[in-house]
Amino acid sequence: MKTDGKSGIVGYGCYVPMYRIKVEEIASVWGEDPERIKKGLLVEEKAVAGDDEDTATIAVEAAKNALKRACINPDDIGAIYVGSESHPYVVKPTATIVGEALGVGNSYTAADLEFACKAGTAGIQMCLGLVSSGMIDYGLAIGADTAQGAPGDALEYTAASGGAAFVIGRKNVLAKIIATASYSSDTPDFWRRPMQHYPRHAARFTGEPAYFRHIGGAVKLLLEETNLSISDFDKVVFHMPNGKFPLRMAKMLGIEKEKLADGFVVSKVGNTYSGSSLLGLCATLDKAKPKELILLASFGSGAGSDAFAIEVTDLIEEKRDLAPTFERYLNRKIYISYAKYAKMRGKLKD
Amino acid sequence: MSHRSSVPLAWRRFEARYRLVGNRCLTCGTIYFPPKAICPKCRRKGKLEKYQLKGEGKIHTYTIIHAAPSGFEKRVPYCIAIIELDEGPKVLGEVVGDLTLLDIGARVRAVFRKIYEDGEDGIIHYGLKWELV
Amino acid sequence: MKRRVCVIGVGLTKFGEHWGKGFRELAIEAGIKAIEDAGISGKDIDAMYIGNMSGGRFIGQEHIASLIAGELGLNIPATRVEAACASGGLAVRQAYLAVLSGKHDVVLVGGVEKMTDVKTGEAALTLAGAADQEWEGYHGVTFPGLYALMARRHMHEYGTTREQLALVAVKNHENATKNPIAQYPYPITVESVISSPPIAEPLNLLDCSPITDGAAAIVVCAEDVAKKFTDKLVHIAGSGHATDTLALHDRESLTEIKATKLAAKMAYEEAGIKPADVDVAEVHDCFTIAEILAIEDLGFVDKGKGGKFVEDGETRLDGSIPVNTSGGLKACGHPVGATGVKQIAEIVLQLRGEAGERQVKDARIGLAHNVGGSGATAVVHILEREW
Structure with a gap:
């Protein structure tokens, strides 16, 4: 997909809740071997x-941070898209709650998006379209989730909470979005029907035909469109349902795993679904240098992947410290027991 | 209870509850949060305008609630405090975060949180709480 | 010259859980007792004021002044007075003002609350209506919570101790053992207060007044008319009433109830007395900290020294200023709308020398102090025996 070549990220911000539960704690409830699980998933806590x-x-918290780095008035925002698979209402937008909490005023378009774990990057693409066409000056795209795995399901070790927000605009970009490409197909690898509390998934089917095929496809399209080669990228972020998948994806594409290191947030926060690859992008930007080229590819079950070629600008240096970094949220933590976890996430029913 | 289910009652306060918009009297300079309908010092001579508070302050006093009112039962124990905002006004709210830091004088900042839900099918009431920093 | 106003009769129901009696039975029982005590008959009554906080939410009944007048077969002016937990005290003040003005000669004041027809949680939510719902109740704070905020600050500023708070409850329970209408006529210890379940730290269950059914009534009468009915006149020497912001966070200080200070000043000035002249006082101890705030704000002891004053036994029956001889809200019980009227009744009994085992010797001047909410209303009355 062609962009105007100028638009990009004006501000970014993340938010990770302070509570953590360790794989050991969850494993102890189900009599599983935590070392085997940690090794299998490359996740230590969520x-x-x-x-x-x-x-x-x-x-809201992620968007406040993004606005701090964007250095714009909230009412300059012309669009808000919140991507999530855990919107608090089924009918009634999260996006307007965000708009009110930020003081965006009333002159903005908004919608909630759902595309499993890639709804946040879909929002970035939508903002990019509105911004690069000149329809709006700034758009706010957010990916956030409070993901839930059914008690005892393998997902319980990884399904986590967190989010990231991006102000997209044409002026004062700290990272230019050179190009974006998407690869989509009807592939039911993971889903949740109405009124169901927990998602279901097709186990190993979520791998080859879903995650790997779609990210691989999107990255290929992106490279074709930009005439870049995979080795041109300095940093890489893929959606992180666990630690294994993105590393294997990197290997398949011939990417050194060191390039994933800065954005490899999954081992300490888990899979934050719509927030996952975007939290990875925030963590990468926290450490990025001007001129660096970042490859971002999300994945959403059902299925699709949005890939982005992002070039960091000089402005990163002055904007980085205007809001808390991912690492700051990472270090702000309180460990909880499974019992407390069950209470907090509404798993205790009357 | 009916007033807790009231949508308009909550809706007309979103600006203050979500964003800490108080007001300031142009006559005497006093800053108010929650916003006042009239300046209690100047009354008809006063002129109130909106005032955005920064959302930082310190704990003036606090309590840990163990016996909660309806709608808050599942949250016990939780901490309620009166926060002295840096701009002057005091406001009541819940303190969250690392409660081992809890003390009179401890610094806090405003964070956006869910306050309570009107049951499983009513609206969700959001607002600001105070995170220990 | 100003008209002089007296209390010529008092009536009280037992305070507690009245499963078999409803709102109207309680109100009528107290009213009849007061009328009989005064030696008047129904036709002598010119008007009626009823203190009631929340008939609407406790029993789903509004319009309760007419309800009671109607049940009594009286077609007189009847007015409900509401100021949360100060409803009773404020009803007394309305009656006082009505007689003082010369409009009425004999006024019946009732205070009544039927709280146990709803579950505890609902009762707590109803009581929370006395706080600022939009900025306090919204955040899930309870009444014990609001007083706990004051307690914590008082402890912080003045070094008031957990034990001193507990001693208020211990003393009031001790007094309640001598009061036949008390809800909790049994002694407790400091240890039992401190080890009772936490409600809103630093306050525990035994720091809190209970949920109570009950009614109280008094007959207020012009002095010149009163002499027709009785010789045992107790004069209302002073009456004060002040208000403050509903929300605790809007107050200048959290370690005092400003409304109490202002109402007390008004009452002391009208009566021409000083705090030291008071022989016995009923103060608003909805929570233990509230009694400490009250004795300071009423001027019985300097600000910040209330805890020590209690610890030194000065407020016990044998102390320099016996406080809450009835057992207070804590141990006698707290049917919210009735409390302010009950306080006056207790002071009248003390001044008439009819307080039995809990009688304060030679009590001549008594004070009643009633608070609404976390201090947004305060009503203070000074009563005096001239014989």
């Missing part, structure tokens, strides 16, 4: 939202 947090509150 972030858990407090009982007073949800996708809207996470989105």
Whole structure:
């Protein structure tokens, strides 16, 4: 997909709730061997939202940070898209809660997006379209989730809470989005039907035909469009449902795993679904240098991948410290027991 | 209870509850949060305008609630405090975060949180809480 | 010259859980007792004021002044007075003002609350209506929570101790053992207060007044008319009433109830007395900290020294200023709308020398102090025996 070649990220911000539960704690409930699970998933602990947090509150906190780095007035924002698979309402947008909490005013378009774990990057593409066409000056795209795995399901070790927000604009970009490409198909690898509390998934089918095929496809399209080669990228972020998948994806594409290191957030926060690859992008930007080229590819079950070629500008240096970094949220943590986790995430029913 | 289910009652306060928009009297300079309908010092001689507070302050006093009112039962124990905002006004709210830091004088900053839900099918009431820093 | 106003009769129901009696039975029982005590008959009554906080939410009944007048077969002016937990005290003040003005000669004041027809959680939510719902109740704070905020600050500023708070409850329970209408007529210890379940730290269950059914009534009468009915006149020497912001966070200080200070000043000035002249006082101890704030704000002891004053036994029956001889809200019980009227009744009994085992010797001047919410209303009355 062609962009205007100028638009990009004006501000970015993340939010990770402070509670953490360790793989050991969850494994002890189900009699599983934590070392085997940690080795299998490359996840040590995951972030858990407090009982007073949800996708809207996470989105607001991340967006506040993005606005701090964007250095714009909230009412300059012309569009808000919140991507999540855990919107607090089924009908009633999260996006307007964010708009009100930020003081965006009333002159903005908004919608909630759902595309499993890639709804946040879909929002970035939508903002990019509106911005590069000149329809709006700034758009706000957010990916946030309070993901839930059914008790005892393998997902329980990884399904986590967190989010990231991006102000997209034409002026004062700290990272230019050179190009974006998407690869989509009807592939039911993971889903949740109405009124169901927990998602279901097709186990190993989520790998080859879903995650790897779609990210691989999107990256290929991106390279074709930009005439870049994979080795041109300095940093790489893929969606992180666990630690294994992105590393294997990198290997398949011939990417050195060191390039994933800065954005490899999964081992300490888990899979934050719509927030996952975007949290990885935030962590990468936190350490990025001007002129560096970042490859971002999300994945959403069902299925699709949005790939982005992002070039960091000189402005990164002065904007980076205007809001808390991912690392700051990473280090702000309180460990909880499974019992507390069950209470906080509403798993205790009357 | 009916007033807790009221949408308009909550909606007309979103600006203050979500964003800490108080007001300031142009006559005497006093800053108010929650916003006042009239300046209690100047009354008809006063003129109130909106005032954005920064959302930082310190704990003036606090309590840990163990016996909660309806709608808050599942949250016990939780900390309620009166926060002295840096701009002057005091405001009541919940303190969250690392409660081992809890003390009179401890610094806090505003964070956006869920306050309570009107049951499983009513609206979700959001607002600001105070995170220990 | 100003008209002089007296209390000529008092009536009280037992305070507690009245499963078999409803709102109207309680109100009528107290009213009849007061009328009989005064030696008047129904036709002598010119008007009625009823203190009631929340008939609407406790029993789903509004319009309760007419309800009671109607049940009594009286077609007189009847007015409900509401100021949360100060409803009773404020009803007394309305009656006082009505007689003082010369409009009425004999006024019946009732205070009544039927709280146990709803579950505890609902009762707590109803009581929370006395706080600022939009900025306090919204955040899930309870009444114990609001007083706990004051307690914590008082402890911080003045070094008031957990034990001193507990001693208020211990003393009031001790007094309640001598009061036949008390809800909790049994002694407790400092240890039992401190080890009772936490409600809102630093306050525990035994720091809190209970949920109570009950009614109280008094007959207020012009002095010149009163002499027709009785010789046992107790004069209302002073009456004060002040208000403050509903929300605790809007107050200048959290370690005092400004409304109490202002209402007390008004009452002391009208009566021409000083705090030291008071022989016995009923103060608003909805929570233990509230009694410490009250004795300071009423001027019985300097600000910040209330805890020590209690610890030294000065407020016990044998102390320099016995406080809450009835057992207070804590141990006698707290049917919110009735409390302010009950306080006056207790002071009248003390001044008439009819307080039995809990009688304060030679009590001549008594004070009643009633608070609404976390201090947004305060009503203070000074009563005096001239014989």
